[in-house]
Amino acid sequence: MPAFALVDCNNFFVSCERVFRPELEGRPVIVLSNNDGCVISRSEEAKALGIGMGAPFFEVRALVAEHGVAWISANHELYVDMSKRVSSVLARHAPVVENYSIDESFLAFPADRTLEERARALRAEVRLWTGLPVSIGLAPTKALAKLGSDKAKRAGGVLSLLDAGAREAILDDTPVTHVWGIAQRSALRLAPHGIRTAGDLARARDALIRSVLGIGGLRLAHELRGTPCLTLAAAPTERQSVTVSRSFGKPVYGLEALKSALAAFAARAAERARRHGLRAGELSVHLGRRVDGRPVLEGTSARLPPTNDTPTLIRAAKALAEKLFVNGRAYKKAGVVLAGLEPADAAQNELFDDGSAGRSARLSRVVDRLNASLGAGAVRYGGENTSSAWGARCESRSPHWTTRWDELKTVRAAV
DNA sequence: TCTGGGGTCCTAGGACCC
DNA sequence: TCTGGGGTCCTAGGACCC
Numbered sequence: 001m002p003a004f005a006l007v008d009c010n011n012f013f014v015s016c017e018r019v020f021r022p023e024l025e026g027r028p029v030i031v032l033s034n035n036d037g038c039v040i041s042r043s044e045e046a047k048a049l050g051i052g053m054g055a056p057f058f059e060v061r062a063l064v065a066e067h068g069v070a071w072i073s074a075n076h077e078l079y080v081d082m083s084k085r086v087s088s089v090l091a092r093h094a095p096v097v098e099n100y101s102i103d104e105s106f107l108a109f110p111a112d113r114t115l116e117e118r119a120r121a122l123r124a125e126v127r128l129w130t131g132l133p134v135s136i137g138l139a140p141t142k143a144l145a146k147l148g149s150d151k152a153k154r155a156g157g158v159l160s161l162l163d164a165g166a167r168e169a170i171l172d173d174t175p176v177t178h179v180w181g182i183a184q185r186s187a188l189r190l191a192p193h194g195i196r197t198a199g200d201l202a203r204a205r206d207a208l209i210r211s212v213l214g215i216g217g218l219r220l221a222h223e224l225r226g227t228p229c230l231t232l233a234a235a236p237t238e239r240q241s242v243t244v245s246r247s248f249g250k251p252v253y254g255l256e257a258l259k260s261a262l263a264a265f266a267a268r269a270a271e272r273a274r275r276h277g278l279r280a281g282e283l284s285v286h287l288g289r290r291v292d293g294r295p296v297l298e299g300t301s302a303r304l305p306p307t308n309d310t311p312t313l314i315r316a317a318k319a320l321a322e323k324l325f326v327n328g329r330a331y332k333k334a335g336v337v338l339a340g341l342e343p344a345d346a347a348q349n350e351l352f353d354d355g356s357a358g359r360s361a362r363l364s365r366v367v368d369r370l371n372a373s374l375g376a377g378a379v380r381y382g383g384e385n386t387s388s389a390w391g392a393r394c395e396s397r398s399p400h401w402t403t404r405w406d407e408l409k410t411v412r413a414a415v
Numbered sequence: 416t417c418t419g420g421g422g423t424c425c426t427a428g429g430a431c432c433c
Numbered sequence: 434t435c436t437g438g439g440g441t442c443c444t445a446g447g448a449c450c451c
Binding site for chain 3: 040100101103180185186216
Binding site: 034058101245246 | 426
């Protein structure tokens with residue numbers, strides 16, 4: 001029988017920062033989202049202080065000051081690069097690897113008795129080559145492997161749930177909300193049926209699970225029983241959408257400022273679509289604000305002849321912004337979503353092609369190449385005015401240590 | 416005063432068709 | 434007074450993930 005391993009980087013963003021700033025070891029550390037808005041990664045010491053995942057920064061600021069918590073603005077360029085380094089180590093150890101998220105990968109192995117030992121060796125090797133600590137769960141299904149890696153954090157870094165007997169006690173000791181795919185809403189619907197732990201869910205009747213959670217929940221229950229329903233997605237699936245959205249550093253009231261922000265987002269989205277060899281048949285724009293303290297998103301969309309041309313997408317985004325905009329509203333965020341994606345080479349040419357599309361595509365390629373070599377945003381289209389009217393706060397970002405020559409870390413040897 | 420960003424899948428209901 | 438049945442496709446919204 002095959003076995004799955006889930007390799008999970010512990011407190012990934014914080015750990016990436018610590019690799020280059022070892023003085024942060026042993027101290028409480030948090031990493032903040034865009035705009036320094038909320039907490040998106042916490043060291044164990046920070047968790048122990050009661051700082052919650054996703055907590056708004058302003059709510060924990062007193063705690064941060066009181067305990068000398070180090071806080072860092074997110075540096076995604078660094079995290080993406082570190083993630084690739086981890087993947088390349090994993091690829092040397094398993095025939096099939098699914099990079100599930102920036103900090104988690106599923107591996108598939110033929111199950112044998114040496115698996116736990118090999119997992120420990122793998123863990124040591126990731127540490128050696130990247131400086132990052134990982135936890136590994138081993139199990140006959142993905143959902144169980146996920147649970148295993150969770151528990152592994154307090155069990156020496158590797159935990160096997162391959163043995164059915166050993167699993168039972170662990171499942172009974174796991175709240176159902178710790179199961180991959182079950183969150184608060186589902187837990188509330190399960191509670192009236194006496195289902196509170198992972199073990200309860202595994203033992204529940206199929207018909208009941210199906211009626212309460214739907215087909216996805218039923219698959220999960222089978223996975224918890226040790227019957228694989230989820231397979232390894234070795235090849236990344238075709239992406240369905242591309243989103244670029246940002247919260248603003250301060251509220252935006254003017255249509256022109258909104259349009260310039262959306263133009264910049266549309267340009268980033270177009271760039272991403274081109275990088276994936278895709279073009280979009282639909283573009284939507286959303287504007288976000290707060291009403292009675294609650295976030296509200298208003299959006300609208302338009303069909304397009306499939307394209308990944310930046311000026312075309314910028315025009316479409318601006319037109320939708322004009323439709324949505326209401327004078328006097330305090331906008332806090334905006335975004336652009338590309339959908340209806342298809343391969344860019346599935347050329348279904350416009351009936352009346354005057355050749356301008358070809359010129360525009362060549363221009364886009366040049367812009368992409370310049371931005372790749374000179375750094376993002378080096379070349380921009382006129383409409384995308386990165387004005388300070390909507391710029392994000394980002395007070396304490398670390399350098400791009402691994403991806404920019406001029407920001408390399410300097411190390412001096414003591415003589 | 417200050418609350419992220421980028422995704423996926425499933426479901427229910429409406430429109431439409433024969 | 435009687436008023437079918439079965440299907441597809443699309444969309445919006447819900448729920449969840451990291």
